[in-house]
Amino acid sequence: MGTKPVLVVHGGAWAIPDEFGERSIPGIKNAVKSGFAVLEMGGSSMKAVEIAVRALEDDTMFDAGHGAVLNADGYVELDAIIMNGKTLAAGAVSCIRNISNPVTFACSVLEKTPYVMLTGMGANQFAEKLGIPQVPVEELVTDHAKAEWEQYRKYKQTGAQKKVHDTVGAVAIDCEGNVACATSTGGITNKMVGRVGDTPVIGSGGYADNLVGAVSATGHGESIMKVTLARLILFHMEQGKTPEEAADSALHYMEKRVHGRGGVIVISKTGEWTARFTTKRMAWGAIKEGVLMYGLNPGEIIQEIIKPSK
Numbered sequence: 001m002g003t004k005p006v007l008v009v010h011g012g013a014w015a016i017p018d019e020f021g022e023r024s025i026p027g028i029k030n031a032v033k034s035g036f037a038v039l040e041m042g043g044s045s046m047k048a049v050e051i052a053v054r055a056l057e058d059d060t061m062f063d064a065g066h067g068a069v070l071n072a073d074g075y076v077e078l079d080a081i082i083m084n085g086k087t088l089a090a091g092a093v094s095c096i097r098n099i100s101n102p103v104t105f106a107c108s109v110l111e112k113t114p115y116v117m118l119t120g121m122g123a124n125q126f127a128e129k130l131g132i133p134q135v136p137v138e139e140l141v142t143d144h145a146k147a148e149w150e151q152y153r154k155y156k157q158t159g160a161q162k163k164v165h166d167t168v169g170a171v172a173i174d175c176e177g178n179v180a181c182a183t184s185t186g187g188i189t190n191k192m193v194g195r196v197g198d199t200p201v202i203g204s205g206g207y208a209d210n211l212v213g214a215v216s217a218t219g220h221g222e223s224i225m226k227v228t229l230a231r232l233i234l235f236h237m238e239q240g241k242t243p244e245e246a247a248d249s250a251l252h253y254m255e256k257r258v259h260g261r262g263g264v265i266v267i268s269k270t271g272e273w274t275a276r277f278t279t280k281r282m283a284w285g286a287i288k289e290g291v292l293m294y295g296l297n298p299g300e301i302i303q304e305i306i307k308p309s310k
């Protein structure tokens with residue numbers, strides 16, 4: 001005991017147009033509150049990040065689970081990771097078409113197999129064995145995602161059809177000082193069938209280590225993988241940088257070195273946290289010591305006092 005619990009979530013980093021930005025805030029607040037409730041009751045950071053990410057996967061505003069963007073075939077292909085900072089155990093899934101909450105499935109991979117990642121047909125067979133509900137592939141495709149996809153196929157850009165969609169993630173520290181991360185995504189609109197982004201790749205879309213902290217990343221997947229963004233941030237923290245300095249160094253390195261932009265949420269082993277991005281906007285929210293904070297624009301932090309934690 002002794003550590004003050006903290007939970008941070010993000011709803012993706014990209015050039016969210018002015019008129020759509022605010023729409024992601026209710027979903028962000030709901031997710032951060034659901035995850036933090038787990039920590040307040042003495043639950044683990046692993047459970048908290050899973051619950052927060054599930055809330056965002058269920059919200060069709062975000063590019064994860066139900067409502068994710070569509071691949072070149074017009075279906076979702078979902079990627080997710082969850083990682084336990086206490087043991088370095090990680091579970092990930094990729095190219096999932098018919099499971100509503102890939103983050104919970106990733107948890108099963110962590111808990112019930114000796115492997116880190118399952119994909120494609122094997123993943124589905126495993127889901128069947130576990131009795132994880134599988135839904136018809138059409139069920140995760142929303143009208144909105146379809147319209148965005150059609151617009152993309154026609155004009156090679158999502159334009160106004162792309163509303164608030166984006167990758168989601170969470171990082172947390174629980175009252176025992178254990179950190180965890182989770183990230184979940186549908187990737188990018190009209191991606192090649194079988195394309196796997198950074199999200200489920202350990203050290204890229206997420207990493208958690210009690211000796212340093214935890215990170216969940218979003219942004220241009222191929223760039224994030226090239227610089228192993230999540231682990232790079234923790235490396236900078238190991239060298240003595242604060243979460244904010246480490247996030248900025250790694251994001252700027254990614255921009256300079258491979259011309260990729262993105263955003264991250266970071267928590268340290270002592271509960272210091274930050275949300276940083278090099279895209280135009282990133283929706284994020286955090287709860288620490290009875291205060292809910294959230295933001296969308298660079299430098300923006302809006303605070304709301306919520307029920308004080310015990």
Ligand SMILES: NC(=O)C[C@H](N)C(=O)O
Binds near residue numbers: 167187188219
């Ligand atoms: N917007 C995102 O974060 C997309 C995700 N990183 C991917 O490339 O799959």
